[in-house]
Amino acid sequence: MAESTFDRVVSILKDQEGLDDVELTRDTNLASVGLDSMATVEAVMACEDEFGIEIDPEANPQTVGEFVDLVDGLLQK
């Protein structure tokens, strides 16, 4: 079975520093696990490379779920 968008996004988020051991669910707040705005932009840029999509530079997902939905929304276009 192909890896879900959720799994792929979580893997990218975990590549950000210090998130290896953190369990991420859809409801996880990005700021609460230490992902600040610049780390979020880094993750957004990594998702663009991974999925071949273009994300609004000012997009500001607050949770893992919002992040996954942002990517999924663009993948369905």
Place this chain on the structure above:
Amino acid sequence: MAYTIVGTGSALPARSVTNDELSAFLDTSDEWIRTRTGIRERRVSTTESLDQLAEEASWRALESAGVDASQLDLIVCSTTTGDHLMPAEACAVAERLGAACPAFDVSAACSGFVFALDVADGYLSRGRAATALVLSAEKCSRIMDWADRSTCVLFGDAAAAVVVRAGGESPLWCRLRTIPNVAALDVPGVAGTSPFDTTAGTAPASALSMRGRSVYRFAVTEVVRELRQMEQATGIPLGQVDHFVLHQANERIVDAVVERLGLDPSRVVLNLAHTGNVSSACIPLALDGLARAGKLAEGQLVALVGFGAGLDVASTLLRWEAAPS
């Protein structure tokens, strides 16, 4: 024809403002600012005018070059925060130095020093000047919204100058680009009091606003693109460049560029901890720091990359050389 940098100089205001001091009136902390930006303190003008700082930096550059102000054929100043809307900051410098040459400003925000260097190169290359003073003078403290914790903690004031003379190998590469996006980083001009103007009041006059995410992304993407293009066009591998002097907007941007390009961090200047982002003065301030620390040896390759409002990005590759005879 080309040019050689034959002297450097810089000047900072005396007053240092620490992160803790900012935390006293902003909802922020030393830890927050340090980990997100790499900045610990910045210099902020209290009694110094920008004219004074620019003059001081210029005298030091002339002194280190062994050039007299009367020998200058051109003064180009990069600034967006001058003491005067007119005349140019460069004119104030000319007056204070007693120079009698054309003097004007270049406005290209944080990329301004590389733009100004390229302008001066044009005058030297066309034989219109043999010796030029190129400086950046920035009093960023005057364009801050001091209630905006996301921007006012980032900037500081400084002036820095170089003396360039015709002749030499530099630049081995130079490219200026603009990817127009005014709203990403904007300081609206003087509001004025014209009774006829109906456009006033749309934004606070003369206070900086920044779309941080867009700017971060632009910076990392375009600086990487510039350096890759420089490598490809010159055939000089990035591994052979001795010093990378990138605009010092944020330590995290520099780190991201280092990581993406696999650069040796010891060859990449990081000098914003004690001065913050001093806009276009970052690059010449860093050059002066390297020169005065004896870290610039003859024959070394120095890459400069400016980026900022515009959105502008500018890169150049210099060969550090002795003064042309």
